[in-house]
Amino acid sequence: MRIANRVLLAVLGLALMAAGATALLAGRRSPHAVLLSRADRVRWRSTDWWWPGLIAALSVLALLALWWALAQLRRRRLNDILVPLDDGTGASLRGRALEAALRADAESLSGVAGAHIHLHGRRAAPRARVGLTLDPGADPLATLRALEAETLTQARTSAGLPHLPTEVRLRGERHGAERAR
Known part of the structure; x- marks a missing residue:
């Protein structure tokens, strides 16, 4: 847009x-x-x-x-997410709260310098866009695996979501060139 x-x-x-x-x-x-x-x-x-x-x-x-x-x-972000409960009803979880929790978890991963999280989609079927800025020596594949295994899995289980489709964009942190002496 x-x-x-x-x-x-x-x-x-x-x-x-x-x-x-x-x-x-x-x-x-x-x-x-x-x-x-x-x-x-x-x-x-x-x-x-x-x-x-x-x-x-x-x-x-x-x-x-x-x-x-x-x-x-048109709203670009989810205000709240519908969390299904055992009795068939649902509770409401603030979208910004889940974004903040995902951001904090993603930034705590080794090799991640910064993270941006954006939830969109429908209340009952949210989707996530994750932007990670990696440290200069980080391994992108290991970072993606850790993001999936730790951060996204924890978010899905804590929010009671069966799945959370996620688009991840990685970029390296800018750093100055090393000089040989």
Whole structure:
């Protein structure tokens, strides 16, 4: 969504800059100049496709603007997770609390310099996105195995979830180059 926002804002900004530059250039020619002359304004009125085409283009533009505005209001994180209980009912667990517990457990693993956890999906079927920053000498495979065996398994059992699909992204911590003397 961030990419779509940036592209939309860039296109809108370029269009506004072009319109402003055109208006500036029209105003420089003469102080009484207008952006569109009378001949330009009435040229397309006699063609059959002009009004339907204009209405269709404006409708598509309005629908895209509405879609973009609704996408901004959509929640990206889970507020709470439904934890099933033995009697068939469910309890509610705050999503931020589970994220914080997962982050603390992940950061305590050897070789992990930092962690970012993001829960999304539905209340009854949450999914996790985990971003780990590894120390320069860390073994990525061992870190992934420890994350699965310790952190994610503990989170699933403590929250009573049958499974917690997880997407893990690893990156190395930046460090300066070592110099030989």
